[in-house]
Amino acid sequence: xxxxxxxxxxxxxxxxxxxxxxxxxxxxxxxxxxxxxxxxxxxxxxxxxxxxxxxxxxxxxxxxxxxxxxxxxxxxxxxxxxxxxxxxxxxxxxxxxxxxxxxxxxxxxxxxxxxxxxxxxxxxxxxxxxxxxxxxxxxxxxxxxxxxxxxxxxxxxxxxxxxxxxxxxxxxxxxxxxxxxxxxxxxxxxxxxxxxxxxxxxxxxxxxxxxxxxxxxxxxxxxxxxxxxxxxxxxxxxxxxxxxxxxxxxxxxxxxxxxxxxxxxxxxxxxxxxxxxxxxxxxxxxxxxxxxxxxxxxxxxxxxxxxx
Numbered sequence: 001x002x003x004x005x006x007x008x009x010x011x012x013x014x015x016x017x018x019x020x021x022x023x024x025x026x027x028x029x030x031x032x033x034x035x036x037x038x039x040x041x042x043x044x045x046x047x048x049x050x051x052x053x054x055x056x057x058x059x060x061x062x063x064x065x066x067x068x069x070x071x072x073x074x075x076x077x078x079x080x081x082x083x084x085x086x087x088x089x090x091x092x093x094x095x096x097x098x099x100x101x102x103x104x105x106x107x108x109x110x111x112x113x114x115x116x117x118x119x120x121x122x123x124x125x126x127x128x129x130x131x132x133x134x135x136x137x138x139x140x141x142x143x144x145x146x147x148x149x150x151x152x153x154x155x156x157x158x159x160x161x162x163x164x165x166x167x168x169x170x171x172x173x174x175x176x177x178x179x180x181x182x183x184x185x186x187x188x189x190x191x192x193x194x195x196x197x198x199x200x201x202x203x204x205x206x207x208x209x210x211x212x213x214x215x216x217x218x219x220x221x222x223x224x225x226x227x228x229x230x231x232x233x234x235x236x237x238x239x240x241x242x243x244x245x246x247x248x249x250x251x252x253x254x255x256x257x258x259x260x261x262x263x264x265x266x267x268x269x270x271x272x273x274x275x276x277x278x279x280x281x282x283x284x285x286x287x288x289x290x291x292x293x294x295x296x297x298x299x300x301x302x303x304x305x306x307x308x
């Protein structure tokens with residue numbers, strides 16, 4: 001029987017469990033990331049038939065791969081694309097991606113599409129995205145075992161993250177990313193409402209690990225938030241830096257480094273063994289900072305953007 005592309009809503013979660021289990025093992029092995037928490041959310045939405053996407057099937061409708069996307073206020077976001085390793089070919093990945101892009105680009109009123117599919121290198125999906133009119137921005141997934149050593153001296157001006165700072169943090173994100181490549185990649189960074197949505201998702205939902213308040217810090221000035229670092233636990237002993245930003249008026253004064261040092265001290269004391277982050281290759285200042293801390297690039301991937 002020929003392989004088919006079938007609407008994701010025709011499947012129940014139990015049919016996709018073997019695929020998800022394999023994906024979780026691969027994320028843990030390749031990215032040091034427990035993807036199970038994300039897949040728990042995906043499973044719930046699939047079971048409720050609320051998630052849009054496609055499944056690539058083989059004989060007997062056996063799932064060989066899948067991809068899903070969401071609609072977010074006039075924007076489409078490709079959330080995932082995965083094919084079983086033994087069945088993974090460029091042709092299969094391209095066919096599944098083309099079905100997703102065709103659906104999204106033909107959706108009335110959709111003005112923008114974003115995609116960051118971290119497990120795929122730029123050369124693996126780039127031809128399909130470029131043919132569909134997307135622009136690509138190189139990003140790096142960086143990783144560092146937390147080096148042993150004495151704790152860093154605490155920065156007295158830094159205070160622990162508080163949910164009461166959500167509004168100030170949203171304003172900080174907008175100001176810190178104005179005109180940057182990151183605001184081109186993620187339009188949530190462009191408006192206060194979008195930044196608030198981003199922060200709420202980060203803090204309240206386990207889509208990017210479980211929020212680690214103990215490793216999240218900020219510096220509050222007299223009138224505004226000057227900088228913050230937010231972290232999420234992606235493995236019992238691995239943390240991912242989900243946000244590090246500094247108000248333009250406080251940049252080039254070492255605040256980013258102090259935030260990293262404070263987070264590192266907190267992570268060591270909690271038994272964390274490693275941390276990771278993603279950064280745009282065009283953000284040369286941030287890249288130099290992370291490399292000076294000892295972060296090394298584990299893999300490269302592209303962030304893709306399409307605007308109608």
